[in-house]
Amino acid sequence: MKWENKKILVTGAGGFIASHLTEKLVKLGAEVCAFVHYNALGSHGWLDTSPLKKDVDVLAGDICDRDSVLNAVKGRDVVFHLAALIAIPYSYHAPASYIRTNIEGTLNVLQAARTHGAERVLHTSTSEVYGTARYVPIDESHPLQGQSPYSASKIGADKIAESFFLSFQTPVVTVRPFNTFGPRQSARAVIPAIITQLLAGDKVRLGNLNATRDLNYVSNTVDGFVAAAETPDALGKTLNLGSNREISIKGLAELISSLMGKSLEIEIDPVRLRPDGSEVERLVANSQLALDVLGWKPRITLEQGLEHTIAWMREHLDRYSPDVYAL
Secondary structure (H helix, E strand, O other): OOOOOOEEEEEEOOEEEEEHHHHHHOOOOOEEEEEEEEOOOOHHHHHHOOOOOOEEEEEEEEEOOOOHHHHHOOOEEEEEEEEOOOOOOHHHOOOHHHHHHHHHHHHHHHHHHHHHHOOEEEEOOOHHHHHHOOOOOOOOOOOOOOHHHHHHHHHHHHHHHHHHHHHHHOOOOEEOEEEEOOOOOOOHHHHHHHHHHHHHEEEEEOOOOOOOOEEEEHHHHHHHHHHHHHHHOOOOOOOEEEEOOOOHHHHHHHHHHHOOOOOOOEEHHHHHHHOOOOOEEEEEEEEEEHHHOOOOOOOOHHHHHHHHHHHHHHHHHHHHHOOOOOO
């Protein structure tokens, strides 16, 4: 695919991964429309501070509103669908909102893409749909298990996307990132939570220390999205994007403190523990299919990505509240 003058829509473009993806697509020469959630303050999320904001056509609306989405998709060649509610702890309190946003919102995107004849839809999944690993590394054939309302809503969205490909030949690719991290990520996520607390002091409050994750720097994930859009053989497939490396939360905290040159005191915070049965204890990706189909593999290592992220958060600590646990 030649990106020059391609008309692209990115939903959820004010968010963490999507704002990085939006900037990448602009640099590739695409004409990018950023679909952001309407709010009374007129904020466009992370795009407000992007050096490339002037090169992006920003459209405010609501992914849950069919007409908003239909208008946004009209005339777009490729749709990158990243709009979602993603906070797992909040999904315990407001599950219905996750159904509306993640399942019905995805349905709106797919119906609009079908109506307007989009060339390709990149649907965003999550490694949380696998639940605790039944075998490792986890490939795309691993069973799905909704261990939180969030993950259940994403399973539903993934299956809606799959059904549109099989039923209507809608040109869908499902991209399934494992735990992406990097600059701009909310402190709801574990890496910003650790870094910001260490920048503010030596004590780090965490939940389950034994759970393991596969952590992938944001530019790696963005490269995977772009490759999935460019590759004809990706149509109809679901593709894991992970580092294929496993680390425990305790080991991660120790690695980050070492990179920062800080002493570390960990305190278990009961508020940060998931309900019994809901914690995903182990995640590690098998990304061989992405390598085989897309030629994709991570370029930035965990340590390199953490160095970049620490440096960025050191300069932007004013955007975070280290003492507050954000749902």
